Amino acid sequence: MYPSDLKYTKNHEFIKLLGDGTALVGITSYAQEALGDVVFVDLPEVGAKFEAGGEFGTVESVKTVSEIFMPSAGEVLEVNGDLETHPEFVNEDAFGKGWMLKVKLTGPLAADLLDAAAYETLVNEESH
Amino acid sequence: MSELKKTPLNAVHRALGAKMVDFGGWDMPVQYPSGIIAEHVAVRTKVGLFDVAHMGEIRVKGPQAMAFLDWLTPNAVVKLAHGQIHYTAFLYENGTFVDDLLLHKISDDEFLLVVNASNVDKDFAWVKQHAAKWDVTVANESGETTSVALQGPLSLAVLQPLMDIDLSQIKYYWFAFGKFQGLPVMIARTGYTGEDGFEVYCPNAKAVWVWNALMESGKPHGLIPTGLGCRNTLRLEAKMALYGHEIDDTTNALEADLGWIIKLQKGDFLGRDALLKVKEQGLTRKLAGFKMLEKRDIARDHMDVLIDGRKAGYVTSGSPSTTCGVNLGCCYVPVSHAGLGSRIEIEIRGKACPAEIVPTPFYKRAK
Numbered sequence: 001m002y003p004s005d006l007k008y009t010k011n012h013e014f015i016k017l018l019g020d021g022t023a024l025v026g027i028t029s030y031a032q033e034a035l036g037d038v039v040f041v042d043l044p045e046v047g048a049k050f051e052a053g054g055e056f057g058t059v060e061s062v063k064t065v066s067e068i069f070m071p072s073a074g075e076v077l078e079v080n081g082d083l084e085t086h087p088e089f090v091n092e093d094a095f096g097k098g099w100m101l102k103v104k105l106t107g108p109l110a111a112d113l114l115d116a117a118a119y120e121t122l123v124n125e126e127s128h
Numbered sequence: 129m130s131e132l133k134k135t136p137l138n139a140v141h142r143a144l145g146a147k148m149v150d151f152g153g154w155d156m157p158v159q160y161p162s163g164i165i166a167e168h169v170a171v172r173t174k175v176g177l178f179d180v181a182h183m184g185e186i187r188v189k190g191p192q193a194m195a196f197l198d199w200l201t202p203n204a205v206v207k208l209a210h211g212q213i214h215y216t217a218f219l220y221e222n223g224t225f226v227d228d229l230l231l232h233k234i235s236d237d238e239f240l241l242v243v244n245a246s247n248v249d250k251d252f253a254w255v256k257q258h259a260a261k262w263d264v265t266v267a268n269e270s271g272e273t274t275s276v277a278l279q280g281p282l283s284l285a286v287l288q289p290l291m292d293i294d295l296s297q298i299k300y301y302w303f304a305f306g307k308f309q310g311l312p313v314m315i316a317r318t319g320y321t322g323e324d325g326f327e328v329y330c331p332n333a334k335a336v337w338v339w340n341a342l343m344e345s346g347k348p349h350g351l352i353p354t355g356l357g358c359r360n361t362l363r364l365e366a367k368m369a370l371y372g373h374e375i376d377d378t379t380n381a382l383e384a385d386l387g388w389i390i391k392l393q394k395g396d397f398l399g400r401d402a403l404l405k406v407k408e409q410g411l412t413r414k415l416a417g418f419k420m421l422e423k424r425d426i427a428r429d430h431m432d433v434l435i436d437g438r439k440a441g442y443v444t445s446g447s448p449s450t451t452c453g454v455n456l457g458c459c460y461v462p463v464s465h466a467g468l469g470s471r472i473e474i475e476i477r478g479k480a481c482p483a484e485i486v487p488t489p490f491y492k493r494a495k
Contacts (some may be wrong), residue, residue: 033147036158036357037165039448040424058477060426062164062448063357091163 001120002028003095007071007109008119014095015071015113017105025071025101027059029094030123035061038090043079043100050074052110056101059090072110074103135181136274136335144353152246154182157355167358168450171321172491175280176354177342180320180327181335184248185273186241186255190264193237200258200398201231202381204391208233213301213318216389218254219399223380223406227251227371230318232303240314242275244371258398274335278342279325279354279362281493286346287326291315295326309341320359322366322491364445365452365491367417373429373444374415374458382406383460385415413441414466417488420455420474425481427457427474434473434480435465443474451491461485 006014012031016024032038040060050056050070057068080099083089090098114122132155141148146157157179159167170176188197198205203216212233218226227247232240243251252268259266278287288295293306295315303316311334319325330338343351360370369375375384382390382403390403420427427446432439446457457474465472468487473480 036147037163039165040426042424060448062168062361062450063158065426065428 002116002123004116006095007113007115008122009069009071009110009113010122011069013068013071016095016099017109022077022102022104023072023074024099025056025074025103026099027068027090027094028119030127031066032091032094032098035059035064035066037062038087041083041087041090041100043083044076046076046078048076049106050076050103052107068100070103071113072105073107074101074105076101077104078102133182135179136332137179137181137276137339140336140339141179141353146353146355149356151182151356152244154245156182157353159355159357160353162352164355164357164361165450167352167354168361170350170352171280171323171354171358171362172451173281174350175278175282175286175325175346176352176358177339177346178277178279178354178356178359179339180277181274181332182245183275184243184245184251184268184270185275185329186243186248186252187267187269188239188241188255188259188264189237189267190262191237192263193239194233196259196262196264197231197239197241198394199396200255201229202391202397202399202403203231203389204394205231205233205239206394210235211302211304213303213316214389215301217375217381217386218251219381219397219403220377221399221402223382223399223402224377225371225375225379225381225384226254226377228369228375230316232316247371272332273329274332274338275327275329276335276339276342277319277321277325277327278346278351279319279321279323281324282346282349282351283323283325286342286349286351287315287328290341290345298326300324308338311338313338320368321362322368322489323362323493360445361447361450364447364456364458365449365489367458367489370445379415379460380406383411383414411463413460414463415444415458416461416466416470416485417458417490418456418472418474418483419452419486419490420457421482421484423455425474425476425483426455427459427476427481427483432475433459433461434475435462437473437480439475440465440472446474449490456486456490458488 141157314329433441441461470485
């Protein structure tokens, strides 16, 4: 159910390693479903640096707001500017056009990231 | 934690793929797969169907029913005609809220009170306790009755083909008894969305059948099931109060901007003395509507209102508004800052964000 080429956090972010020391970061399909219709995504400036677990932004839905955290230490290379006018991309395609940041990894990959199977187990536990 | 209560439509919601939440002890649909925004738009432009079976129904009957309710509640019960409804409240002696409700006058000696789900037990005890001195009987029918709310400009077109009475004859805030494909029901032209619509009251055993018949009749009109998520954004745009937010046992009816249901001239009623005193002394704070001035700022329930950098009030409800295209809300502020155009700030995650007091309701349907 969850793409096996991604890693996941317990806070429901994903990180997609691109193989050249960079990665894409966003929130999971489970997270967007829990939030409901996303109306605004607040993202950091290019060049901002974050530790693993550092808060890098917020996602506002009609119903609620949620902080989003960096899956692994990194420096922001690019933010998804499409989300400015199309925050609903997060709902429509969380792992694809709903991506939020492209980062340069600035340290070893965080040790507590989950693979797809472990993440699915976590989600199943939370939703029951 | 006790087990969540379920309406007779619970399995229907689950089959429709609804996301369910605990709402005041009830397992209720907050949204269906179409999502809050699409559901909100459906009610404003076409029609949506809500399960409101969790709402409570209290029936008051007897020779003194009218006099009793006229004393128990602040609005003028004696002015209601048979088949008419008004919005009113149960007030504590100090003028704050036990609950708000819709009062339906069936006859001089029979009234149906529709109250909030989370307050049913408290309300029933409240009415019973005060009824002791009057020649009335009070019955809690909440467990037997289902109501569904058909809301939106196309509501009449969806419901009329199923009914044996002419719905166009029922005015807003009036009700009638009729047959829904042969089943005796009560139809009230009310709702909690600021839109035209009807609430259908039927026995629990017929709830699923009524729901399915409405869904079927609504198909050509774009009817979709709508959840509590959009119910909240719709009622906020119409500035309808929500117990636990705009009103509760710490807010009095005058500061809640509900002076229009407080008929101080009608004679004695529970809470009147306190409200007279409030009126005499003048309000210190008031419920006001605001909009955020920056597109990115969204106020949420319970956030602080700041004036000159100091906490001066709080947000009772805050949300993006789908219809108005701005982020808005209601808040309690000192009367000095409750006037239209007043600038306030809302503290959002540690940041003071500018807002302006604006006219309410934020949304009003064209008549």
